[in-house]
Amino acid sequence: MRIGVDLGGTNIAAGIVDDDGKVLAKKSVATQAQKGPDVVLADILRLCKELMGESAVPVRHVGIGIPGTVNSSRGMVLMAPNINFKNVPVSQEMSRLLNIPVYLDNDANCAALGEARFGAARGSQNSITVTLGTGVGGGIIIGGKIYTGTFFGAGEIGHQIIRAGGNVCGCGQRGCWEAYASAASLIRQARRWEHRITTSMIAEMAGGDLEKITAKIIFDAAGAGDGLAREVIDEYVGNLCIGLGNLINIFQPDVMVIGGGVSGHGQGLIDAIECRMPDMVFNGDVLTKFVIARLGNDAGIVGAACLGE
Ligand SMILES: [Zn+2]
Incomplete structure (x- = not known):
């Protein structure tokens, strides 16, 4: 079981995804981009904690799709103008708070990976x-x-x-x-x-x-x-x-x-x-x-x- 987060300009959607790529539970909140990265990241953290609490099986990791450019090996958002993120480190701190690995990538790359693993490709x-x-x-x-x-x-x-x-x-x-x-x-x-x-x-x-x-x-x-x-x-x-x-x-x-x-x-x-x-x-x-x-x-x-x- 793992959690996927789709961070968009208007909404943050997070879901528990099983090993067959099925979304078992989903939650979403409005993206408060104008309040800055700290508020947006706190909302993501809360959604993840709620989903982890509801999952019968332990969650292995969290992945987050970002509408912008991401240094995926350092877990850092380089530039995401839609959500007012610039050079924001995400993975390390969030991973410490959730006690599981947290991965980032660009949202379109995530969609392509989803289609490749469980969709049309x-x-x-x-x-x-x-x-x-x-x-x-x-x-x-x-x-x-x-x-x-x-x-x-x-x-x-x-x-x-x-x-x-x-x-x-x-x-x-x-x-x-x-x-x-x-x-x-x-x-x-x-x-x-x-x-x-x-x-x-x-x-x-x-x-x-x-x-x-x-x-x-x-x-x-x-x-x-x-x-x-x-x-x-x-x-x-x-x-x-x-x-x-x-x-x-x-x-x-x-x-x-x-x-x-x-x-x-x-x-x-x-x-x-x-x-x-x-x-x-x-x-x-x-x-x-x-x-x-x-x-x-x-x-x-x-x-x-x-x-x-
Ligand atoms: Zn162009």
Whole structure:
């Protein structure tokens, strides 16, 4: 039995995870990031103590997923702007207070580890999990372990540049994959067609309110044959495949897991990707399998619980 903690910008979620990757009990509290790291860490400590008290079997260790850059070997958060952490040591003190080991890693890396051990990439040695949500996140698993890079910043796959001088990304660079392949970018690409969108099925499905357009609506409209939606999706999938192709050419994983809001489109998205991939991969021989993420919101907790194993 171990505890996985998913420390997010709005909530801290902690769960007891068994040896089959099942979340047996879960607790959460709001993240009081504005009150500083001490308060956030005290809340995590309390959740862990409560869960340890309720577990029938002793808890072996705690793993925490952090929304930022983490020195996982020293158990220290280097930089996590969303939660106001900068150079905060975590593992040593928390481990002393709980009397069991405490491990840290980046949250997207944790989600990738969860999918690799117990989710869509179970049984694979090398996998990459790509999360297409507000941004594009990811984690690289090599030989069953998270690849952090020498300075712990590896796996920022959303910030590979796919267009020199292209769209501005949230990180300040131009042309990042995230600026083309996130759910937010997909919606932005549809809204760009101001004149056509009002008479499209996209606007109709959003009840005439362009602010209510979601990635799902655009996929649904395309599925129903809407011309604009089809063009937008076509362009989107093309850009998505540039980044996926780069990752395959560099890493050639057994499995590529697609998660996040856009992955809700399921097999239709996988089919569209597989159709394009031969043009994106060296020699056109795509051996990597594409699958939709399986652990959903629990990926962070399950993956964090696998840290240190
Ligand atoms: Zn970027």
